Amino acid sequence: MVRLPLHELFFKNPHKVLVLDGGQGTEMENRGIKVANPVWSTIPFVDRSFWEDKSSAHRRIVEGMFDDFMKAGAEILMTVTYQASFKSLSENTPIKTLPAYTNLLTKIVDFSRECIGEDKYLIGTIGPWGAHVCCEFTGNYGPHPESINYYEYFRPQLEIFNTNDNLDLIGFETIPNVHELKAILSWDESILSKPFYIGLSVHENGVLRDGTTMEQIGDIIKGLGNRRNPNLLLLGINCVSFNESPDILESLHRALPDMPLLAYPNSGEVYDTEKKIWNANSDKLNSWDTVVKRYIDYGARIIGGCCRTSPADIAEVSAAVKKYT
Ligand SMILES: [Zn+2]
Numbered sequence: 178m179v180r181l182p183l184h185e186l187f188f189k190n191p192h193k194v195l196v197l198d199g200g201q202g203t204e205m206e207n208r209g210i211k212v213a214n215p216v217w218s219t220i221p222f223v224d225r226s227f228w229e230d231k232s233s234a235h236r237r238i239v240e241g242m243f244d245d246f247m248k249a250g251a252e253i254l255m256t257v258t259y260q261a262s263f264k265s266l267s268e269n270t271p272i273k274t275l276p277a278y279t280n281l282l283t284k285i286v287d288f289s290r291e292c293i294g295e296d297k298y299l300i301g302t303i304g305p306w307g308a309h310v311c312c313e314f315t316g317n318y319g320p321h322p323e324s325i326n327y328y329e330y331f332r333p334q335l336e337i338f339n340t341n342d343n344l345d346l347i348g349f350e351t352i353p354n355v356h357e358l359k360a361i362l363s364w365d366e367s368i369l370s371k372p373f374y375i376g377l378s379v380h381e382n383g384v385l386r387d388g389t390t391m392e393q394i395g396d397i398i399k400g401l402g403n404r405r406n407p408n409l410l411l412l413g414i415n416c417v418s419f420n421e422s423p424d425i426l427e428s429l430h431r432a433l434p435d436m437p438l439l440a441y442p443n444s445g446e447v448y449d450t451e452k453k454i455w456n457a458n459s460d461k462l463n464s465w466d467t468v469v470k471r472y473i474d475y476g477a478r479i480i481g482g483c484c485r486t487s488p489a490d491i492a493e494v495s496a497a498v499k500k501y502t
Pocket of ligand 1: 200415483484
């Protein structure tokens with residue numbers, strides 16, 4: 178394989194920080210794909226013309242997006258599968274059976290690998306259970322979040338990602354609820370057999386969306402002891418306030434000083450959930466240079482952008498990573 182396995186790359190190069198791509202869902206939207214639907218940014222892949230017509234407009238847009246993120250300096254990129262759980266797809270699209278689902282997700286992963294080539298790293302992304310019901314930014318999982326069968330929800334996607342060699346890493350993104358976090362952390366190597374990370378959805382006041390503190394999360398992870406899945410490679414934050422993100426990462430680092438971290442915040446624009454619009458840069462008091470420096474100080478090994486970050490943002494991330502590593 179052209180790529181060193183990620184744990185080896187990080188272990189052999191203690192200062193290596195990988196530049197991640199940006200917010201694909203919102204970038205695809207910027208490039209003209211309508212993503213407002215229950216499977217969000219996975220929608221273009223559901224259309225047969227995406228696969229049958231290699232010059233289809235949507236296919237060109239996704240290829241161009243990967244290309245521009247790589248030109249900006251991204252070394253690790255994500256599949257566009259945030260809202261591609263079996264439940265979401267089977268309830269909202271013509272993909273109704275497990276074989277059809279496996280076929281679609283395999284095609285998406287293999288297509289993404291073709292787009293990025295063999296020397297870049299590829300993450301199979303998985304949105305939280307809450308993405309299915311749109312509550313990843315409230316963390317409100319109803320009266321009994323502890324009774325939700327998270328494994329049943331994630332299993333089809335996990336089984337496909339575990340066994341596809343085109344993927345280097347599995348990414349659980351935007352996890353807002355501590356019961357979901359505990360469920361993921363309880364899964365051993367038979368369920369998560371590939372390196373994985375968990376990206377937390379953290380409120381700008383510094384606690385998980387459901388109110389759990391970073392210190393409590395540190396205790397949960399330390400409490401796993403030797404039950405901790407060796408494939409848990411990184412923990413971090415994503416889709417969080419740009420401006421608050423360095424402080425949040427600092428508190429995570431304090432709670433877990435030896436844990437490799439990752440950070441990919443939003444662009445600094447703020448989403449108005451009522452009007453359904455993004456308000457320009459009201460949250461961006463810092464520059465990428467400043468936040469990236471601080472992430473690296475706190476042990477970040479993967480840094481990129483989430484919603485509304487574009488190749489221009491990733492170019493700034495990349496420049497800062499070069500400067501500070
Ligand atoms: Zn996001």
